[in-house]
Amino acid sequence: MAEEAPGPLIWTLPEPPGRPTTSLGRAGILRAALAIADAEGAPALTMRRVAAAVGASTPMSLYRYVGSKDGLVDLMIDAVYGEIPLPDEPAAHWRSRLEHLARETWAVLLRHLWFGELVHTRPPLGPNALRYFDFRFAMLEPLGRTADELSLITSAVDGHLFGAALQLAHEQRMRMRVGLHTDDQLAAAARPFVEPILAEGSYPAFSRWFQGRTGAGPDEPVEWILGCILDGLTLRLGLPA
Incomplete structure (x- = not known):
């Protein structure tokens, strides 16, 4: 079975405006993903786990904000680079x-x-x-x-x-x-x-x-x-x- 093609870089996808019925956003999704990976490692990072952590009804709810799991990984990698003091x-x-x-x-x-x-x-x-x-x-x-x-x-x-x-x-x-x-x-x-x-x-x-x-x-x-x-x-x- 062929693997799914890599998703586009998240920097090419503007963050959609929030919805009145949800508090979801990239920042909250990123925080949840970082917490899971820090505690349990990369294998524990799934869209299902992140969705549960942010209170989303389904993992698909996250795709509106990060495009794909690749987009979420983009955010995580960049967040770590951002912590390095220059x-x-x-x-x-x-x-x-x-x-x-x-x-x-x-x-x-x-x-x-x-x-x-x-x-x-x-x-x-x-x-x-x-x-x-x-x-x-x-x-x-x-x-x-x-x-x-x-x-x-x-x-x-x-x-x-x-x-x-x-x-x-x-x-x-x-x-x-x-x-x-x-x-x-x-x-x-x-x-x-x-x-x-x-x-x-x-x-x-x-x-x-x-x-x-x-x-x-x-x-x-x-x-x-x-x-x-x-x-x-x-x-x-x-x-x-």
């Missing part, structure tokens, strides 16, 4: 500027882990997203690099942040599903599966790694990996250190 006066050095923006972005993604699952499902061309992109490219333009090189820099950072959010979203959903809320609980549940593998001895390097772990490491692994990425970009592209 400084009035960025730091002088390109790396300090980019690191600061990445930290601010990660802080917002931690509140909306579903973003990593949905961000690449729709073109991020809403006003908040475009404002974010415009700020970031203006911030990097003084490097004097080509547009393709700037794309490589921003893609490397986005890939890291969005990928980390996606990984964390899946892990948290797994923990909620099976009731393993702490690391100790997760380790205890995994032990019956891991111990026979270690005892059997067919994977010696894996066994040495597993048994040698101490839990020591950077307090903020996402930020540490970001630093490694920027170190590599600095050397590979010959950027100012």
